[in-house]
Amino acid sequence: MKISSPRRRQFLAGSAAALAAAVLLTGCGPAAQNPNAAGSASVAKELTIDAPSGPGSGYDQTARALEKALKGEKLSDKIEVRNTQGAGGTVALSQFVQKSGTKDLMLGGLSLVGATITNSAPNKLSDLTPVSRLIGEYEVIVVPAASPYKTLKEFLDALKTKPGSNPIAIGNQGGIDHIWGGKLVQDAGVKPTDVNFVTFSGGGEALVALLGNKVAAGIAGYGEFADQVEAGKLRILAVSSDKPLDLAPDAPTVVSAGYPDAVLVNWRGIFAPPGVSDADRKALSDVFSTLTQSNTWKETLKTNGWSDQYLDSDKFAEDLKTQQSSTQEILTTLGLA
Template identity: 30%
Template sequence: MRRRRFFAWGLGLAACAAGCGTERFAGSAAGLRTRFSINPQGRRWARVGQALTGAARAAGYETTGGTRIMVTGLPALAAAELNNGQTLLDTATPLSRLSGEVEVVVVPARSPFRDFEGFGAHLLARPGQTQLAGGPQGEPDHLLFGLIARGLGADTRQLDYTDYPSSQEAVTALLSGKAAAATGPLADWRASIKAGRAKALAVSSARRVPGLDVPTLLESGVRVDFADWAAAFGPEHMPDESRESAIRMCEDVTGSAGWEEACRSAGWISIPLSGADFEQWLGSEVERTRAVLRDLGLLDTTKATTCWGSCGNGH
């Protein structure tokens, strides 16, 4: 493994104090609703926070003052593990999974790997001789390569992974021949794929991306369903009444046409899951993240699954 760089995303979750909104107003047919204040946990989740706020307003909710809702996601979860911090399950109240960015495995247009099967066979046989590129170590791109290696049965600790601060630098590295394959958000690779400079081998989502003739990892024989997800959380020790009203709001909003349109416009997938189901899923996602970080040599913890959502095993 080449370079080691860890980015602490400073969770600060305990500081997300409850502003238990007691002001109510007459909304739509849903009746009286609590006021909400939606706050992204840093610039990384600003667009999702803005989209959730806009869709909530369109659905008739007040979004100034009141019960505080934080928007954060997978990179924060991984950062807490890397820095021996408490997980989102310990420091906040899980409310609802919201959206995800699909990742894509790409190779240069003239790569000898004509499909994912060829790439996977090479990675399995020579993991230390398959140059990989992506974002910072321990973040979603790196996690995905770790999950792919685990799914193939390759020696994950031998992965030859070079991390780059931005997707654009990873794109440049791949196209200049510094890497055999890369992974990253599909949105960041679309231009290179469309221009014929890069070839997409597989997408990380459970279903194919409309308009893109590229198989999923599941179709390619790797039991991995993955997205760089974002979710809504309440403050720690959130009162039951506030939690229930916040979950109802998230369900209303993520089920709305406005939210679906916001996700389409941003290039995200809508992956709503709320309440107890989301909390259970989040527990399995914590375990999966710990396991792959351990397999990558970044963390010493217990094993977990490599799949969630659509693998048919309940994760």
């Protein structure tokens, strides 16, 4: 399975989108002169993006892709990526909710929604300021190349016999990996709480466990295992999509493997601290809107196998309410909440 190489970055100089971003960042247009939009002219010039997990994780990869793309499109001058690990991202959330202003941003997603529920966290993502929903990533379940399990059915049939005999590496308790793993084994007739799900704080640690045969399988976003799959060290049993992925067209989908109810996509978006003004919230949302329309970002999606899940700030806030409710329902059904 070959992974597409990124094409040459193309800038949007001269386009209406780039002009709008320039107005925001330079303060030379009406937004900078509007007293109700004080501070919005430079909301993205200097940023810190908090990835609520360890190096190599899906959040970390997304943060670093944003750093590269924002700089490439000249939408920001200076960006620092910071990793904050612990409790499925709820440690990062508890720290971030104390921040203010627009210089600090944080990534969040369906995985963190689940972690806040499972960990009975005092804060939830809706306590922050939703800026833009950005991407979706499909999950994969992989085994080491030497594994005796060639298909998803073979692996799940083995779990039926001895549910705790084949440990499965996941990102965090109650996160997207756990949710999808629970759905998979439940569809196969196995009680999710009987399965030995082993949590790791980052994709790098899970990868070491897989390659060292410390676990029988691993579940994560496709991008976390892509290099090792291409190198032939890991084999994909299934992806959580209903159609083959462009970057892994030969990998079975859960539908083709016989588990259609296990289709699931993980979304990730960007958040600002609580209390950000409407003017600054809109200015930040406009910056990321400009980014998502660029060829640079479209190539980023293609290279990483991510789907475009963009929503602006207002629509993102509404969707987050629905996601919170549906995730609570899923976790309760699976015995994880």
